[in-house]
Amino acid sequence: MKVSVSQLISVVSGMLLMAGSLGAQAQAKHTFALGNTDFMLDGKPLQMISGEMHCARIPREYWRDRMKMAKAMGLNTIGTYVFWNANEPVKGQFDFTGNNDIAAFVKMAKEEGLWVVLRPSPYACAEWEFGGYPWWLLKDSTLKVRSTDPKFLSAYTNYINHLAKQLVPLQVTHGGNILLVQIENEYGSYSDDKNYLDLNRKIFRDAGFDGVLFTCDGETQMPKGYLPGYLPAVNGLEDPAKVKELINKYHNGKGPYYIAEWYPGWFDHWGDKHARTDAAQAAKTLDQILGAGVSINMYMFHGGTTRGFMNGANMGRNEPYAPQVSSYDYDAPLDEAGNATDKYYKFRDVIARHLPAGQKLPDVPAKKPTIAISNIKLSAYADVFDNLPKPVTAKKPICFEDLDQAYGFVLYRTQISNNGLLKLKELRDYAIVYLNGKQIATLDRRLKQDSLQLSNVPVNATLDILVENNGRINYGPYLADNRHGITQAVMLDGQEVFDWKMYRLPFADLGKFAYKMQPVTAMHPTLFKGTFNLSKLADTYLDMSGFGKGFVFLNGHNLGKYWQIGPQQTLYVPAGWLKKGMNEVVVFDELKVGHQMLQALNHAVLDRKM
Known part of the structure; x- marks a missing residue:
């Protein structure tokens, strides 16, 4: 085969261009390590000025817009949880598409010049249903999440292995923009099993996460929640001197110093006031932290919305059940719709004062238009009573998980003829009670309501109890006790009520x-x-x-x-x-x-x- 001079020149030019491209790619790779006091990027100190955003809470159409807003405020990094229950909604069926495409989110951040701190834990808390754990783990009532239970570890490992296929290539060690990977989240608020923590480390390492790993905990929880030898970040602590003292204590006398969650806002519960924090005071605190050289992740920079049925709930030993609202506005620098707030501009002014000499922030994108x-x-x-599906029948009421239902509602129906106290044992979470089709009461777990007095009950009256999952607990000691519906029994006048029909109403779609x-x-x-x-x-x-x-x-x-x-x-x-x-x-x-x-x-x- 003969090759002309022009063809030869073309081939050589192409090879040179390819070599130049490969060389540029090689040059684009970075090194990232822990120094004694700083994070070291390419051998130079990096102060991470990070803000938390979650791809599942922001319409995919607006990911890039929110990232541009982050850059304009002065952030150089995005922190993000990954929600297991969004990525594996049914056991063995994985979804990394649409709003769950975490790899696309990370790649887009790189395109916008942002580093990423990845928090797949897989326990997230985050005011998210079940703290990010998938509901189907609860189908086995003996399985214990967040433990060394082999059944839990098997499901956990399988998930991380699938997640790794999406994200391992995007680590800074592979030429990507993921700097840090969190292996547990505020574990000290839950338990103190160092063997369990080390199993977390092993699961991530075996899956291919070969960069810097870290844990994060509140100030008083760090002794229980940190893993010796790995960076312990702190949550909620604002005093730079105390941050440095604490991390030194649990990290062999050195840094880097990282506040993994700094709270410039807060979330809302149903029935409470909307949370607000003082923007001027928060800006002053930010200035002190950045001035001390401490790296920071604002939780949240932009919260977005917890759509569908994915809100979580809080409950403590001395605190009642408290479900969170759908808005995750969080009184954050960016509001729920992605618009800059007064807090945003105050933070931007602070960050601008800490930029390297000669560096300027981009202009702030315009506010989004609205319509009425x-x-x-x-x-x-x-x-809905005229559109009920085929029921499941059983002697005793069946909880959501045993009905193979994740979220939504279940209508429990039976016949009764007696008066007396009607008691729903361990109601989860909200019930509307009907007698012969007439609404007679509501029962609310928030208010510790589980009973009502029935009188004038006709013979063979139809008792309907519509039960709603108001959000599984995402934080605290009751995390493992999260089965929903009527989870024990229904009692009337001291006697257990039997012979139930259960109508599943998940409202996953409305087509039927x-x-x-x-x-x-x-x-x-x-x-x-x-x-x-x-x-x-x-x-x-x-x-x-x-x-x-x-x-x-x-x-x-x-x-x-x-x-x-x-x-x-x-x-x-x-x-x-x-x-x-x-x-x-x-x-x-x-x-x-x-x-x-x-x-x-x-x-x-x-x-x-x-």
């Missing part, structure tokens, strides 16, 4: 419900469907203040929960989930009927208790 939408007519109705044009008059849980047309798209906020308790689907997206008790009264709708032309909204309300209209505001309402 009035008179969304709700014109089709589906009474039949709608009518006639409004529902009975006080039954109901779906209200409406449509509306748009000529322009922008962020908006559904006003749920006139509704009772439930959730909303918009164009197939579950926007999250609402509850009349507040403080959250709106549901954030990102512009990217709206359509020009026809849009469909479905509101589920378990407490109120008669809704005919819905409206959307051009602002959030997150601080109104009813």
